[in-house]
Amino acid sequence: MVEMPGFWGETDGRGFSTPESLRASQEIDERLVEHKKVLEKKKNSIQILLLGQSESGKSSVLKNFQLAFAPKRFEEERIVWKTIVQLNLIRSVKTILESLQSEWESTDDPETSQLNRNLRRIRLGLSPLLFVESNILQLISSGSHKYRDVYVRPGCDWKAVLKSRVMQAADGARNKRRSRNPMTKEYDPTSILAASKDDIMFLWNDPGVQAVLRKQGIRIEDMPGFFLNDIARIADINYVPTDRDIMRARIRSLGVEEHHFIVEKGLGVGSDIYVTDVGGRRSQRPKWISYFEHIQTIVFLAPLAFNQTLEEAPEVNRLEDSLTLWQDICRNRLLANATLIVFFNKKDILSATLATGVMVNKYVPSFGDRPNEVAAVTKYFCDKFRAYHRKLSPFPRTFMFYETSAIDTSSMAALLVRVRETILRLYIQQGSISEL
Numbered sequence: 504m505v506e507m508p509g510f511w512g513e514t515d516g517r518g519f520s521t522p523e524s525l526r527a528s529q530e531i532d533e534r535l536v537e538h539k540k541v542l543e544k545k546k547n548s549i550q551i552l553l554l555g556q557s558e559s560g561k562s563s564v565l566k567n568f569q570l571a572f573a574p575k576r577f578e579e580e581r582i583v584w585k586t587i588v589q590l591n592l593i594r595s596v597k598t599i600l601e602s603l604q605s606e607w608e609s610t611d612d613p614e615t616s617q618l619n620r621n622l623r624r625i626r627l628g629l630s631p632l633l634f635v636e637s638n639i640l641q642l643i644s645s646g647s648h649k650y651r652d653v654y655v656r657p658g659c660d661w662k663a664v665l666k667s668r669v670m671q672a673a674d675g676a677r678n679k680r681r682s683r684n685p686m687t688k689e690y691d692p693t694s695i696l697a698a699s700k701d702d703i704m705f706l707w708n709d710p711g712v713q714a715v716l717r718k719q720g721i722r723i724e725d726m727p728g729f730f731l732n733d734i735a736r737i738a739d740i741n742y743v744p745t746d747r748d749i750m751r752a753r754i755r756s757l758g759v760e761e762h763h764f765i766v767e768k769g770l771g772v773g774s775d776i777y778v779t780d781v782g783g784r785r786s787q788r789p790k791w792i793s794y795f796e797h798i799q800t801i802v803f804l805a806p807l808a809f810n811q812t813l814e815e816a817p818e819v820n821r822l823e824d825s826l827t828l829w830q831d832i833c834r835n836r837l838l839a840n841a842t843l844i845v846f847f848n849k850k851d852i853l854s855a856t857l858a859t860g861v862m863v864n865k866y867v868p869s870f871g872d873r874p875n876e877v878a879a880v881t882k883y884f885c886d887k888f889r890a891y892h893r894k895l896s897p898f899p900r901t902f903m904f905y906e907t908s909a910i911d912t913s914s915m916a917a918l919l920v921r922v923r924e925t926i927l928r929l930y931i932q933q934g935s936i937s938e939l
């Protein structure tokens with residue numbers, strides 16, 4: 504058999520490859536295979552910037568992306584979300600205690616005084632819980648109580664920080680000797696919550712307490728991170744949050760966080776997804792612009808909220824704010840080539856609100872005498888957003904939208920698979936990738 508001369512390297516003078524040239528050729532082949540793998544991976548990678556007002560559901564969509572495409576990684580973080588759910592619950596309890604305190608200070612009605620004697624006892628009983636809450640907040644958000652809900656210090660790897668504490672506590676519970684270490688209990692509210700379950704239930708279900716909340720116009724059930732109706736399940740020593748609990752857990756975003764995960768199943772296994780999540784509060788929005796230049800896809804969250812106002816500007820209607828924000832995004836020259844996808848989110852809340860008989864035209868006069876129904880309201884939202892998109896985009900581009908409920912994990916998973924495919928197809932059309 505005649506050996507062919509080495510294509511890449513030197514020959515030994517008789518036209519045969521030397522061992523060195525064979526090795527070099529082999530290395531080049533390996534590098535080509537590697538390069539092809541990287542290209543394959545890149546081919547299916549998508550980058551998304553999530554935008555929208557505060558509480559519109561950006562971080563919830565991010566969690567859904569993780570659950571749909573990187574479920575193993577999501578599973579590893581379940582233990583961390585348990586603490587966030589617990590913190591949300593404690594925050595609701597604090598809201599009740601604070602409103603009772605202010606009522607108590609402003610009245611000498613004997614009936615209220617009786618209630619307050621009970622409540623004083625309960626509040627005393629709950630103080631260890633508030634102590635643990637304060638320790639955890641110190642750990643992840645510098646302990647400041649600047650905002651109504653839980654938030655994390657920008658740039659602090661809060662999941663890793665919390666996870667190590669919670670694991671320490673779990674180890675402590677398994678190992679009696681270590682459980683005496685105060686460090687383990689100070690950061691885990693599980694056993695204290697379980698012991699306080701009856702008191703919290705009493706607080707939440709007591710008609711006197713409900714009357715005080717009503718009088719002060721406080722609707723805890725409408726606040727993000729509301730778990731008081733699930734207290735029997737959550738204030739349990741063996742509590743593990745469900746996927747839906749995790750989607751309902753509220754943690755306010757401050758600053759900008761870039762997330763990267765690798766697709767673990769389905770089409771494009773091993774490819775990357777990059778999602779940038781931002782804080783949506785008005786004071787946070789100036790930070791968005793530095794992420795505009797190279798972004799190809801924006802998912803804009805517009806909550807289907809017509810009767811709510813912004814927390815940071817209670818005189819501003821949420822729909823009005825969303826539309827203003829949307830106009831700014833559509834006309835922004837840095838985003839002229841970006842694909843804009845709208846998620847009309849919180850569809851479940853819209854259905855629940857309309858079911859209670861709230862009239863849309865009371866809050867949005869231009870809604871006129873359209874039917875007070877989900878389909879008519881979503882169409883109204885959609886038409887408004889579509890019109891600005893057409894009018895303000897520097898170049899014509901397709902208007903894409905989906906109606907979503909970010910707490911419904913199974914329909915979100917199916918939808919995000921479709922969204923990812925749509926984005927990849929667009930990348931092909933734009934020539935940024937060659938084929939799926």
Ligand SMILES: Nc1nc2c(ncn2[C@@H]2O[C@H](COP(=O)(O)OP(=O)(O)OP(=O)(O)O)[C@@H](O)[C@H]2O)c(=O)[nH]1
Pocket residue numbers: 555556557558559560561562563564727728729750751752753754755756757781782783784804848849850851852907908909910
């Ligand atoms: N019922 C319901 N709740 C939702 C939906 N989407 C989000 N939420 C809840 O609304 C709250 C706010 O959602 P987030 O995802 O934290 O909002 P965000 O846009 O990231 O807000 P910022 O971080 O403040 O900018 C959370 O408690 C979510 O669980 C939805 O479609 N339906």
Ligand SMILES: [Mg+2]
Pocket residue numbers: 561562563754755756780781782783
């Ligand atoms: Mg957020």
